[in-house]
Amino acid sequence: MNQPARGSLLGIEHLDTKEIVGLLNLARRMNPQRPRPLLRGKRVVLLFYEPSTRTRSSFEFAAKALGATTVLVQSSGSSIEKGESIIDTGYTLRAVGADCIVMRHPSAGAPYLMATHLDIPVINAGDGMHEHPSQALLDAVTILKHKKSFKGLQATIIGDIFHSRVARSACYLLTRLGVKLTLCGPPELVPEVTTTLVPGLRLTRHIEDALRGTDVVMLLRVQTERLAGQKIALPDYIARYQITGARLKLAKRDSIVMHPGPIIRGLELTAEVADSPQSVIADEVHNGLPTRMAILARALGKAK
Amino acid sequence: MPTAKDQNRENKSLLIKGGHLIDPAAKINAPMDILVRDGRVAEVAPPNKIRGSAEEKFDARGLVVAPGFIDLHVHLREPGQSYKETIATGTAAAAAGGFTSVCTMPNTAPVVDTPDWVTWLRSPDRGAIVNVFPIAAATKSSRGATLTDFSALQRAGAVAVTDDGKPILEDETMRTALRLGAELNLPVVQHAEDTRMTENCSMHAGLTSFRLGLRGMPASAEASIVDRDVALAQQIHESRLHVAHLSTSGALKAVRRGKRAKARVTCEVTPHHFTLIDESVGEYNTNFKMNPPLRTAPDIEAIVVALGDGTVDAIATDHAPHAQHEKEVEFERASFGITGLETALPLAVTQLYGKHKIPLTRIVELFTSGPARVFDLNGRGTLARGNFGDVTIFDPKKRWTFEAAKSRSLSHNTPFDGWAFTGKVVATIVGGKVVYRAD
Numbered sequence: 001m002n003q004p005a006r007g008s009l010l011g012i013e014h015l016d017t018k019e020i021v022g023l024l025n026l027a028r029r030m031n032p033q034r035p036r037p038l039l040r041g042k043r044v045v046l047l048f049y050e051p052s053t054r055t056r057s058s059f060e061f062a063a064k065a066l067g068a069t070t071v072l073v074q075s076s077g078s079s080i081e082k083g084e085s086i087i088d089t090g091y092t093l094r095a096v097g098a099d100c101i102v103m104r105h106p107s108a109g110a111p112y113l114m115a116t117h118l119d120i121p122v123i124n125a126g127d128g129m130h131e132h133p134s135q136a137l138l139d140a141v142t143i144l145k146h147k148k149s150f151k152g153l154q155a156t157i158i159g160d161i162f163h164s165r166v167a168r169s170a171c172y173l174l175t176r177l178g179v180k181l182t183l184c185g186p187p188e189l190v191p192e193v194t195t196t197l198v199p200g201l202r203l204t205r206h207i208e209d210a211l212r213g214t215d216v217v218m219l220l221r222v223q224t225e226r227l228a229g230q231k232i233a234l235p236d237y238i239a240r241y242q243i244t245g246a247r248l249k250l251a252k253r254d255s256i257v258m259h260p261g262p263i264i265r266g267l268e269l270t271a272e273v274a275d276s277p278q279s280v281i282a283d284e285v286h287n288g289l290p291t292r293m294a295i296l297a298r299a300l301g302k303a304k
Numbered sequence: 305m306p307t308a309k310d311q312n313r314e315n316k317s318l319l320i321k322g323g324h325l326i327d328p329a330a331k332i333n334a335p336m337d338i339l340v341r342d343g344r345v346a347e348v349a350p351p352n353k354i355r356g357s358a359e360e361k362f363d364a365r366g367l368v369v370a371p372g373f374i375d376l377h378v379h380l381r382e383p384g385q386s387y388k389e390t391i392a393t394g395t396a397a398a399a400a401g402g403f404t405s406v407c408t409m410p411n412t413a414p415v416v417d418t419p420d421w422v423t424w425l426r427s428p429d430r431g432a433i434v435n436v437f438p439i440a441a442a443t444k445s446s447r448g449a450t451l452t453d454f455s456a457l458q459r460a461g462a463v464a465v466t467d468d469g470k471p472i473l474e475d476e477t478m479r480t481a482l483r484l485g486a487e488l489n490l491p492v493v494q495h496a497e498d499t500r501m502t503e504n505c506s507m508h509a510g511l512t513s514f515r516l517g518l519r520g521m522p523a524s525a526e527a528s529i530v531d532r533d534v535a536l537a538q539q540i541h542e543s544r545l546h547v548a549h550l551s552t553s554g555a556l557k558a559v560r561r562g563k564r565a566k567a568r569v570t571c572e573v574t575p576h577h578f579t580l581i582d583e584s585v586g587e588y589n590t591n592f593k594m595n596p597p598l599r600t601a602p603d604i605e606a607i608v609v610a611l612g613d614g615t616v617d618a619i620a621t622d623h624a625p626h627a628q629h630e631k632e633v634e635f636e637r638a639s640f641g642i643t644g645l646e647t648a649l650p651l652a653v654t655q656l657y658g659k660h661k662i663p664l665t666r667i668v669e670l671f672t673s674g675p676a677r678v679f680d681l682n683g684r685g686t687l688a689r690g691n692f693g694d695v696t697i698f699d700p701k702k703r704w705t706f707e708a709a710k711s712r713s714l715s716h717n718t719p720f721d722g723w724a725f726t727g728k729v730v731a732t733i734v735g736g737k738v739v740y741r742a743d
Contacts, residue, residue, distance in 0.1 A: 013515075085633055107634035108517035109588030117632075128636075130517030165517060193514045 004115035007100075007299035009123045011131035012172040020137075020176060023294050027141050030290035030297075037067035038302040044068045045098040047089070048125070049075045049105040054261060054285055055125050055134065059102045062292035066302075068099075086110055087117045094118055100299050103127075121299040129163050135260050136169035138291035140177065142284045143216055146256050150177040156210045156251075157181065158241060159220030159268055160189040166260045167220060171197050184210035185241060188232055189222065207241050211250040219243060219259040219268045234267065243269040248278065256280045316359050317341040318736045320695060322351065323364025327371055328665050329673035329686035338369060340693030343735035348687055362738070364697055367730055370668045371687050372404025372694025374675040376572050377468075377548055377620035378645065380406070382430065383421065384413030389625040389714045392431035394645070397623070397713040399740035401645035402671075402729035404694035405435040405684060406623075410446065411469040417441035417452045419460035426461050433739045434732070435694070437463045437681065442481050442492060448473055454484045463679040466493035468548055469595075471529055473499060479536055482543035491544040491570070491679060496529035496555060497521070497596065506636045508582040508597040516588065518635060521597055527554030534562035537569050546678055547571035549622045551596040553606035560615050570678045572620035575644060575651035578607050580719065590631045590638035591719040594624065608660045611670065618675035619667075621648050625715030643713045646706070647720045653700055653727025664700060671696075693736035702728040 004010060012020070030036075044063040048056055056072070063070045073093070075081060080089055086105075093101060101122050103111045108128035115122035126132040140150075147153055155174055161167040161183055174181055175198045182202045183190050195201040204210050211217065222232060243257065257269070257279045265271045273279060318340045325336035325348070337354050339347040347354050380394035391408075398406045408425060410416035416425065416438060424430075425438040440462035444450045446469065454465055465485065472478045472494060485492045502521040507513050509520025530547055537545040547559060550571045562569035576594065581601055585592040592598060610616045624641025631638050649671070656662040676685025683691045708721035732740035 085629070087632060105634070107636045109635045112587055113632075113634060128517050129519075162514070168515075168517065193511060196511045197515060 001116050002119070004112070005119055005121045007121035007301060008115045009133050009295055009299065010112050010115055011124060012133045012136050012169045013131065017176050020173060023137055023298060024140055024144065026294035026297065027137065027291040028144070030293040032061065032065050032289045032293065035065045035067065038297050039063065039300055040067035042068040042099045042300055043097050044070045044296065045093050045101045046070060046072045047093065047101050047103045048072065049080065049110070050126070052104055052125070054288060055104065058285070058288035059125060059292050062289050063296055065289070066293055066296060068296070086114055090114045090118050094120060100296065123295060123299055126165055128165065130165050131169045132165040133169050134288070134292055134295055135166050136173040137295070138284060138288045139170060139218070139258060139260070140173055141287045141291050142258065142280055143256070145283070145287070146280060147215060150174070150179050153179045153216060154214045155179050155181055155216035155218060156184055156214045157218045157220065158184045158207065158210060158243070160222045161185060161194050161220065162189055162191055163223045164220050168197060170218060171201060175200055182210050182214070186232070186237065207247060208250055211247055214251045215255050217243065217248070217251055217255060217257045219257065221262065221264055221268060238267060242267065243273050245270065245272045245276070248273055248276070258284055261285065316736060317346070318360045318362060318693070318733065318738075319354065319358035320362045320364050320369055320697070323367050323369035323697065325369045325687070326665055326668045327687050328669035329371075330688060333665050336369070338687060338695065340695070340733070340736035343693050345687050345689050345691045345693055347689065362697070362731065367697050367699050368664070370696045370698070371672040371685055372692070372732070372734065373402045373649070373671040373696045374405045374681060374685060375403045375621050375623070375645065375648070376407045376618050376675045376678055377409065378406045378623040379409045379411070379625065379641070380436070381412060381625060383424065387627055390431070391425070391436060392433070393712060393714040394623070394625070395432040395434045395436065397643070397645040397711060398434045399732045399734070400712045400729065401647070402649050402696040402698060402732050403434055403645060404696060404732060404734045405437060405681060407437045407439050407463060407679060409468045410439055410441040410466065415441045415445045417444050417446070419453070419456045422457055422460035422462050434734050437461070437679065439464045439466050439468070439493060441465065442467050442472055443477065446470055448477060451477065451481060451484065454488055454490055458488055458490050463681065464491040464493050464546065466495065466548065468493060468495045471495050471497050471499060475532065478533060479540065482536055482540045482545060486540055486543040489542075489544070489680070491546045493546045493548050494529065494533050495548050496526045496533065496550070498525040498528050501525040504636070506593060507585055508599050510582050510600060512582045512585055516585070523552040523554055523599065523603070526552045526596055527558060530555040530558040534558045534567065534569055537562055537567040538565050542568070544568045545570070549574050549577065549596055549620065550616070551577045551599050551603065553603050556606050556610050556615060563615065570617040571615070572618040572675070572678070573607055573611060573616050574620060574622045575648045575655070576642060576719065578604055578611065579651050579655050584719070588635040589719070590633070590635055591642060591717050593635060593638050593640055594622070594642050595640040608656070608662070611656060612662050612666060616670065617678050619648060619652060619670045620675065621645050623713075625713050626717045627715060631717050641717070643711065643715055643718045645713065646711055647718065647723075649698055649729055650706065650725035650727045651720070654725050657700070658726055693733065695733040696729065697731040697733070698727060698729045700727050702726070704728050
């Protein structure tokens with residue numbers, strides 16, 4: 001056991017505001033259209049124990065845009081399938097010459113376990129229900145493109161907050177930057193405990209109350225696969241919490257609608273909202289690339 | 305109940321001189337000398353009143369002398385899991401922790417569900433250096449379906465039955481187990497966890513589990529089973545229910561209700577549950593993962609009150625050794641359990657006596673006559689003349705630092721590595737023979 005290597009990004013919780021601002025500024029200077037060979041000769045392993053489309057491709061493009069070599073290791077088709085432990089997989093990847101490991105895992109804390117046994121930076125690309133720091137950072141980059149600053153902003157997170165790693169990272173990051181945050185959803189998905197994550201979180205069960213006057217609407221998918229025995233009546237959820245064009249009018253006129261994806265049209269939002277000019281969902285995916293370039297550059301000590 | 309150990313111990317005499325005896329069952333809290341002869345207590349008398357010579361003398365000046373400690377709940381991992389612990393290494397750790405008797409849990413490989421395995425556990429070939437009292441499985445392979453042969457297991461030497469690690473979940477199975485136990489005067493030990501509420505959970509459901517993104521076991525998953533079991537114990541005349549490793553204030557309420565109604569309900573609490581809370585898990589430290597999980601500060605408050613007022617009958621360690629490769633994995637995949645034999649007394653003295661001001665006499669009771677009564681370990685738990693010469697000698701003022709690497713246990717999965725303690729075991733005596741002496 002050791003401290004995670006410098007440059008590791010395991011979550012937002014333990015990042016200070018200065019580090020967050022530094023990463024956001026760096027992300028804004030990264031341009032995927034004009035690659036910089038900052039990481040030439042570096043080997044980045046994308047270690048994915050869970051399926052992923054956007055996070056994986058985004059990290060891979062980001063690494064390549066910086067001149068790094070990437071290799072994808074997935075649980076199927078590798079020694080992981082044969083029962084190799086996380087730590088042994090880490091030792092192996094280190095031995096073959098990995099300079100950095102980007103890791104997604106279904107179990108909370110797995111990247112931390114890896115990081116405390118290796119001397120190379122580990123980047124958490126999503127661990128169970130715990131954190132998804134690169135998503136929170138790219139969301140912050142997206143907000144900054146549409147709003148002048150975070151100061152005085154009101155944001156609302158609606159949906160399955162309890163089971164969401166995106167929500168946990170977003171709560172840490174946005175409150176640290178001075179955003180007033182409201183959480184909204186039914187008790188099964190947004191139990192009282194969710195407000196204990198950071199001081200100042202507001203909870204409401206009423207969508208109208210949640211939307212009124214807000215600058216940022218962040219939607220989350222109902223993760224039916226994580227509900228574990230709890231039953232959510234989807235028609236009820238839709239009736240009470242779906243973002244429709246009419247409901248969105250309660251938010252500020254220039255409010256933006258965000259969603260980490262994958263979106264389910266007709267469930268947490270209507271197609272009308274997904275395709276409206278206020279929707280910045282595609283923009284978020286787009287901003288993933290420069291954000292992850294910044295994360296990788298910082299990880300490998302090239303954060304200039 | 306003599307164990308195999310007692311028969312082949314050489315006949316010697318030992319005089320423990322100059323110590324301060326705390327023997328709660330005998331209502332003694334005074335300087336006393338103790339003479340043990342032929343494995344039994346021959347005489348307990350005020351200083352320098354014992355006449356005649358002894359072959360061996362133990363100078364206990366400045367130390368507390370107590371009846372030998374009894375641990376109602378240990379996992380010594382044999383048969384089948386000797387890479388985690390053996391009866392030899394586990395009882396060595398027990399001796400170093402001041403325990404002269406340990407009750408072993410049956411969730412081994414295979415499960416101890418036959419008289420032959422009970423006999424095997426008690427055989428001198430196992431190399432135990434303290435007394436081993438097996439607890440047998442309540443159901444075949446502890447699958448919760450078919451009850452074992454309680455009577456045959458008891459005759460082989462089992463002191464209780466349990467499916468520990470798992471609950472006896474079905475109402476009808478538990479009712480029948482208690483009824484059979486009542487006929488045989490045999491306690492049924494319950495691991496109280498409604499597993500229908502704890503699937504895939506790895507810690508207590510609360511603020512920390514939410515922060516870490518881990519599924520949590522609600523406190524009610526324990527309390528609801530204890531509620532039901534206490535109700536059954538009240539219905540079934542003479543039945544004996546013992547609640548293992550009780551961890552929540554809700555479960556304590558049910559035990560209190562049972563005791564008030566004069567049902568034969570007993571319970572034990574572990575040192576880690578009166579010391580640590582869920583927040584102690586920190587960043588996924590698997591040495592803080594056990595079942596039942598660490599609870600909350602209000603639970604500790606309730607437990608401390610119950611330890612003081614007699615609601616809790618015993619401190620038991622739930623010593624659960626695991627190999628490094630079973631703990632150095634994802635938190636959700638890591639094995640449940642921590643070692644505890646060598647840290648029990650220091651935690652009790654430091655936390656209960658030092659911090660919560662529970663008298664030392666009560667603490668000694670929780671390690672001696674309390675547990676002896678729970679499983680009817682006759683001749684133990686108090687140093688009455690003729691009883692077994694099992695004695696624990698400790699220094700309640702000694703400050704020291706525990707190092708997991710120096711543990712006698714084969715496994716080192718403890719959350720207390722590097723902890724500074726007050727209170728240290730100085731010597732452990734089983735049947736008049738010194739089996740442990742601190743350096």
